[in-house]
Every structure is written in structure tokens, then in C-alpha cells.
Amino acid sequence: MLLACLPALLCAHVGSPNVFFEGQAGPYPVRVIIRPPAVLPGAAQVDVRVEGASSVSLQAALWGAGPQASAAPVTATAVAGETNLFNAVVWFFYNGSYSVQVRVEGERGSGTAVVPITSAALRQPSMSAGLAAVLIALGIVLFAWAVWLVGASARASLPQLPARFVTVLAAGIFAGAIYAGKNRWQRMDCEFRNNALAKPVPVLASTHTNGNLHLLRLTPSADVTGASSWDTLAADHGKLMHLFLLRAPDFNAFAHLHPVRRDARTFENVLPPLPAGDYQLYAEITHENGLNQTLIARVALPEPAGRAPQMALTSNMLDVICQSPLLGATNGAQPFALDADDSWHTSMSATSPTAARGKTSRLMGGLNMVFQNAEGLVENRETSLRFQVLAADGQPATLQHYMGMLGHAVVRREGGEVFTHLHPIGTISMAAQELFTRREGLPTTNSLRTKAPTAMSEVSFPYAFPRAGDYRLWAQVRIKGRVLTGVFDVQVKPAR
Numbered sequence: 384m385l386l387a388c389l390p391a392l393l394c395a396h397v398g399s400p401n402v403f404f405e406g407q408a409g410p411y412p413v414r415v416i417i418r419p420p421a422v423l424p425g426a427a428q429v430d431v432r433v434e435g436a437s438s439v440s441l442q443a444a445l446w447g448a449g450p451q452a453s454a455a456p457v458t459a460t461a462v463a464g465e466t467n468l469f470n471a472v473v474w475f476f477y478n479g480s481y482s483v484q485v486r487v488e489g490e491r492g493s494g495t496a497v498v499p500i501t502s503a504a505l506r507q508p509s510m511s512a513g514l515a516a517v518l519i520a521l522g523i524v525l526f527a528w529a530v531w532l533v534g535a536s537a538r539a540s541l542p543q544l545p546a547r548f549v550t551v552l553a554a555g556i557f558a559g560a561i562y563a564g565k566n567r568w569q570r571m572d573c574e575f576r577n578n579a580l581a582k583p584v585p586v587l588a589s590t591h592t593n594g595n596l597h598l599l600r601l602t603p604s605a606d607v608t609g610a611s612s613w614d615t616l617a618a619d620h621g622k623l624m625h626l627f628l629l630r631a632p633d634f635n636a637f638a639h640l641h642p643v644r645r646d647a648r649t650f651e652n653v654l655p656p657l658p659a660g661d662y663q664l665y666a667e668i669t670h671e672n673g674l675n676q677t678l679i680a681r682v683a684l685p686e687p688a689g690r691a692p693q694m695a696l697t698s699n700m701l702d703v704i705c706q707s708p709l710l711g712a713t714n715g716a717q718p719f720a721l722d723a724d725d726s727w728h729t730s731m732s733a734t735s736p737t738a739a740r741g742k743t744s745r746l747m748g749g750l751n752m753v754f755q756n757a758e759g760l761v762e763n764r765e766t767s768l769r770f771q772v773l774a775a776d777g778q779p780a781t782l783q784h785y786m787g788m789l790g791h792a793v794v795r796r797e798g799g800e801v802f803t804h805l806h807p808i809g810t811i812s813m814a815a816q817e818l819f820t821r822r823e824g825l826p827t828t829n830s831l832r833t834k835a836p837t838a839m840s841e842v843s844f845p846y847a848f849p850r851a852g853d854y855r856l857w858a859q860v861r862i863k864g865r866v867l868t869g870v871f872d873v874q875v876k877p878a879r
Contacts, residue, residue, distance in 0.1 A: 399794075399801050402500045403809035403845045408487045409494015409826075411436060414845060415485055415809075416765060423504050424476040429483065430765075431459055431469045436489045443473040445502075446480040446672045450823060456486065475502040480673035482819035495825055499815035501675045526561075530554045588664050588682035590654065597654040597685060601626075601642065601666065601678070614647035615671045619814035620786040622724070624650055625804065626666040627793060628684075630658065637857050637868065638727035639791065642666075655727045656687035665802055673815040677802075724786050726859060726866035744858075744869035749775035752858060752869030755841075760875045762851040767843040768792060768805070770858045770869065779840030785861040790842035797853040805844040851877035 402417040414432040419425075431439050442456040459471035475481060485496045510518075534550035541549065587602045601624075603613070616623045622641040630636035642652035666678040744752045755769040770790070772780040782789050792805040803810060842860060856871045 399803040399810070399849050401847060401849065402498065402811060403805075403847070404496070404498045404811050405845045406496060406808050407494065408433065408485055408496035410491040411487045411489065411494050413485060413487065413496055415483075415496065415498050416847070417483060417498060417500055419500065419502065420475060421504070422508050423478065423502065424474060426472045426474050429459070429471050429473055430462075431471075431485055431487075432467055433469070433487055434467045435491060436467070436469070436487045438488045439469040439471070440486045441471050441473050442484045442486075443475060444482050444484065444819075444823070445477060446482075446674075446819075450484065456484075478503050480670075480675075480815065482673070482815075482823070484823070484825075497816055497819045497823070497825060499673050499675070499811055499819055501673075526557060529557055583665075583677040583679040586666070586678045586680050588680035590682065590685060597687070599640075599642070599652045599654050599682070599684075601650040601680070602648055612647070612670065613644065613650070613668070616644070617669045617671050617673075617814040617818060619667070619669050619812055620788075622722075622786070624666055624668050626650075626652065626664065627804070628657065628662045628664055628682075628727075629795065630660045630662050630684075634795070634855060635730040636660070636662075636728070637793075637870070638725070639793075639859060639866075640725045640727075641722040652725075653721050654684065654687070655721060655725065657684055657727060658729060659684055659686045663799070665804075667804060667812075669812045669814040671818070673812075673818045675812045675815055724866070726868065728857065728868035728870065742871075744871055746772070746867045746869060747865070750780055750862065750867065751775075752860075752867070754856070754858070754869070754871050754873070757871060757873050760848060760873055762848050762875050762878050764878065765845070765847045767845050768856070768858075769841060769843040770860070771841045772860055772862060772867070772869075773840070780862050781839050782842060783861040783864070785859060785866060789839075790844075790858060790860045792844045792859065793857040794846070794848075795855050796850060797855070801849060801854070803846070805846055807842060807844060809845050848875040851875050 400419055402415075402419070404413075404415040404417075406413065411433050416430045418428040418430075420427055427443075429441055431441075433439065439459040440456040441459060442450060442453060444450045444453040454474065457471050457473060459469035462468040462470050473483060479502055481500050481502045483498045483500060485498060487494050487496075530550060530553055533553035534546065537546035537549035585604045587604055589600050589602075591598055591600060619625065623644050624642050626638075626640045626642055628636075628638040628640065636657050638655055638657055640652045640655070642650035644650050661681065661683050664678075664680040664682055667675065668678065669675050742754050742757045744754070746752055751773045753771045753773060755771060756766065760766065770792075772782065774780045785791060788807050790807060794803045794805060795801065806813070842858070848854065852875060854873050854875055856873060858869045858871070860867055860869075
């Protein structure tokens with residue numbers, strides 16, 4: 384009855400909860416998709432696509448427990464009507480950092496891939512209207528029967544007036560117990576919504592100047608529990624933090640930065656010459672226990688202090704994409720320059736399109752990026768987002784590694800309900816994967832190098848759009864030492 388009488392529960396939306404991994408399990412190339420449960424404890428659906436496997440098994444292990452203290456591995460079954468596709472169900476019982484070990488057996492021997500995942504409730508448990516009505520009716524009957532039982536006992540042993548007093552007193556006690564239980568449940572509900580639901584962590588973002596430098600500063604929000612533990616972070620692609628800035632409302636300015644950690648409560652970064660305005664901020668960090676967090680904030684950026692020197696190096700003034708040649712430390716007393724892997728994109732013309740609505744996005748230096756499968760995107764349909772870069776003469780351009788991989792991509796749904804940072808190996812944190820691999824004593828496999836592209840001018844990202852609607856994609860690659868960003872607007876159709 385208490386459950387039914389509480390206000391309607393709110394649902395937290397994290398945007399893109401499914402986990403994608405594409406890499407190696409020993410000699411076997413694998414693609415793994417984990418669809419986590421909405422509530423905990425709950426069962427996660429895991430799809431494994433692998434060629435040449437005779438059997439596939441999976442085991443989920445919580446960071447604090449390890450495989451030896453975890454449930455036994457489960458054997459995946461081949462999906463009828465599909466080729467090289469296996470499916471299994473694994474259980475997540477607690478909030479925290481899990482690893483899913485994917486073991487493959489076949490003619491080429493055996494191999495294991497580790498897929499990290501942060502387990503958290505995606506929504507609060509709900510109750511159907513019919514069940515709520517039944518519980519309310521039973522609760523009313525139980526309350527009335529308890530009061531009648533006390534009254535009947537009092538009338539059998541006490542005079543009429545004291546018996547009535549005892550009956551009223553019992554009704555008050557029972558009502559008070561219900562009220563106290565309701566208050567306790569509401570406190571538990573508030574605690575659950577604030578600390579147990581999977582959702583981004585708000586932080587404080589501000590700007591200040593140091594001489595002729597404009598600096599961006601991040602600090603934990605005072606009212607958010609656990610956001611201040613920035614002294615126990617693991618480097619992901621060599622960086623403690625990956626930060627993205629998107630200027631609202633047209634999103635024609637974009638930056639991918641890597642702030643310096645000054646202390647356990649402060650990150651700072653030199654601001655590139657982005658146009659002034661209000662920006663949405665997203666940042667990613669990985670803790671030493673494999674837990675991955677997304678930080679969010681809003682920040683107003685001032686007018687840039689200077690002009691980007693790369694603007695003088697190109698005849699294509701549609702976009703500006705730059706990076707500093709100096710490499711800053713991952714953790715230092717003061718950021719003094721942009722990180723060598725910092726990059727940004729701005730539209731130079733108010734009348735030019737900020738993103739390609741077709742398949743081709745113009746880049747600096749006369750290059751073009753082609754989104755090879757921009758059409759036919761459907762919600763919750765597994766796909767690979769494939770991009771190719773062409774030189775001005777139409778010949779394929781050679782991609783260089785950008786932070787150890789051939790590219791990065793960012794996906795945002797109109798309205799901000801979905802925001803995802805993609806890699807060629809998927810959505811996982813490589814730092815978390817390395818932590819679990821070392822802890823569990825498994826052979827280290829460099830997934831970035833073993834996954835060879837079809838051509839060095841192409842890069843692909845495994846993904847499935849969680850919702851239909853309009854999306855903007857930023858795809859980043861490095862060519863001749865310069866980071867270039869292609870921007871695309873696409874429509875994802877609803878599933879039929």
C-alpha cells in the first residue's frame with residue numbers, strides 16, 4: 384500500500400546505456416554488445432558476433448569480488464537464423480564496476496576478451512496500476528481488520544468506554560506506523576534517485592585568465608556525493624580526462640580537450656580560440672576501480688584572446704581545426720599550453736552550413752570526409768558508422784593514429800537526450816579494460832592495433848542509436864599531424 388500511495392517515480396535517462404566492443408579474443412575478432420538491465424538486480428542481454436567459434440562463454444565479475452568470487456560462467460547459445468552470432472544472459476547484482484569476460488573456443492584455440500561496464504540502475508522500479516489497486520485494497524482490509532481485532536479484544540475484557548479508547552488508540556498507532564514507513568520510504572527513494580541511478584555527474588565550470596591565457600577550470604559540485612575523488616583516476620588513451628565543449632544553440636563550435644589535473648578537486652585547461660557563447664560541457668573520467676563517469680556542466684566562454692595561427696595556413700575558410708604542437712603533462716601544477724591532442728572545430732561563416740546534411744563534410748585544406756552509411760540508420764539496429772577522408776583530387780587520404788587509434792566520434796541527439804563518445808573499438812573505457820585485464824592476469828591484447836581497417840583512409844565505429852530522431856555527429860581524424868573534424872546531421876528512423 385505504501386508503494387502504491389507514493390508519488391509517481393521519476394526515470395533518469397542516461398541516453399546510450401548499451402555497451403559496444405569490437406576487438407580481439409585471442410585469435411578471434413569479436414564484436415560484443417551488452418544491453419544492461421534497467422533495474423538491479425537484473426539480467427543483461429549479451430550478443431557476441433565471432434567467426435569460427437565452437438563455443439562462447441561469459442562471466443560477469445564485480446571489481447571488488449573478482450572472477451573467483453563471482454557466478455560461474457554461462458554458455459552462450461547460437462542464435463537461430465543468424466551466422467556467427469551467440470547470445471547469453473548474465474546477471475548484475477550491484478552498482479559498481481564490472482568486467483564481462485568473453486571466452487571463445489574454436490579451431491584456432493581459445494581466447495578471452497574483457498569488456499568493462501559500469502553497472503547502475505537505469506530507472507526506478509515501477510508498479511502496474513492493477514497491482515497497485517490490489518495492494519491498496521488489501522492494505523485497507525488489513526488495516527480495518529487489525530483495528531477491529533484490537534477493538535474486539537478490548538470489548539471482551541474492558542468496559543465500553545475504555546474499549547473505545549483502546550480501539551481509537553490502536554487506529555492512531557497503526558496510522559502513525561504507516562506514516563513513518565511512508566517517510567522512511569521517501570527518504571530511501573530520494574537516496575536512490577540521487578546516488579544509485581545511472582546519470583551524469585554535475586560539476587562546476589568557470590573561466591579565468593592567467594596573463595594572456597584564458598583558462599577553463601572544473602571543480603566538483605558541493606552537493607554531489609563522490610564527485611571529489613579525482614585523486615584516484617586512471618589514464619585513458621594517456622589522458623586523465625577527455626572533455627568536450629559544444630556551443631549552444633546551433634552547436635557550430637566544438638572542442639575536444641584534455642585538461643591538466645592540478646589537485647584532487649581541480650582540473651584546468653587552456654581554452655582554444657573558440658567563439659564566445661554558452662557551451663554545454665561533457666567530460667569523461669575513469670577511476671582506479673574501473674568505474675567510468677560522465678561529468679556535465681554549462682559554461683559561458685569569453686571572446687578568444689587571439690587568432691588561431693592555423694587560420695593562415697589554409698584557403699578553405701569554412702572551418703578551423705587546430706592543435707598545439709606542445710604536449711602538456713597529464714598532471715601538473717599549471718597548464719601552460721594546449722595539449723598536443725586538443726582539437727576544435729568552428730564554422731567561419733554565418734551563412735555556411737555548420738554540418739553536412741548529406742554524406743560529405745568539407746575539411747580544412749580542401750579535404751572532404753564522406754559518411755559512407757549516413758542513410759538507412761534505424762534505432763536500436765547494430766551498425767558500423769564508416770567514414771572516409773578524400774584529398775582535393777578525390778584520392779584517399781592517409782589517416783594517422785589520433786591518441787592510439789584511427790579516430791574518435793561524438794554523437795549527440797537533438798535536445799541532448801543522447802551524448803556518446805565513440806572509438807573504433809566501441810564505447811568502452813580502455814583504461815577500465817586494462818585495469819581488469821591486469822587484475823585478472825589475462826594476456827594483454829592491443830585491440831587498437833589488431834583491428835585493421837579496410838583502408839588507411841577509413842575509420843569505423845560500432846554503434847546502435849538508442850532512439851529515433853535527429854542527430855549530429857562529429858568524426859575526428861589526424862592527417863599530416865593535424866586533427867580534422869567532419870560534422871554531419873543525420874536522421875535515425877524508428878524501428879518498425
